[in-house]
Amino acid sequence: MSGIRPAPIFDLNNALFPTVTVYDLKQIGDKLFYMEPKIGEDFTRTGQLALNDTIREKLENMRDFSFTFRGDELFSEGRVGLLENIVRKQVEALLSGKRLTTEDVFPVSSAARKRFEDDYN
Numbered sequence: 001m002s003g004i005r006p007a008p009i010f011d012l013n014n015a016l017f018p019t020v021t022v023y024d025l026k027q028i029g030d031k032l033f034y035m036e037p038k039i040g041e042d043f044t045r046t047g048q049l050a051l052n053d054t055i056r057e058k059l060e061n062m063r064d065f066s067f068t069f070r071g072d073e074l075f076s077e078g079r080v081g082l083l084e085n086i087v088r089k090q091v092e093a094l095l096s097g098k099r100l101t102t103e104d105v106f107p108v109s110s111a112a113r114k115r116f117e118d119d120y121n
Contacts, residue, residue: 016083025082029106033116044102047094062091 014035017025024031032043040046051059065087071077086106093105 029108030112033108
């Protein structure tokens with residue numbers, strides 16, 4: 001698999017979580033809780049505030065998002081499916097009309113909170 005071009009600078013090479021394990025993708029809320037750098041107070045809320053008609057229309061067309069790529073020996077079909085679900089959840093959150101945070105969309109376990117407190121206190 002070869003790249004097409006680098007991701008935009010604001011992406012910080014985290015789009016689609018290339019360094020996140022499948023285990024962590026299954027519990028992405030815990031991973032996002034720790035992930036840095038962070039842009040703004042909350043990624044989901046910032047996205048909601050940035051919505052305009054053009055972006056909203058593009059997101060509406062992504063409600064049933066799926067990749068044409070279905071996986072290979074380096075990037076499993078299961079990983080592809082997990083990423084598709086993450087994208088769909090985020091799209092629904094952005095379009096929901098409710099004031100949501102990333103943690104509302106991708107909950108954080110009490111174990112991850114405890115690890116964070118232990119690490120940073």
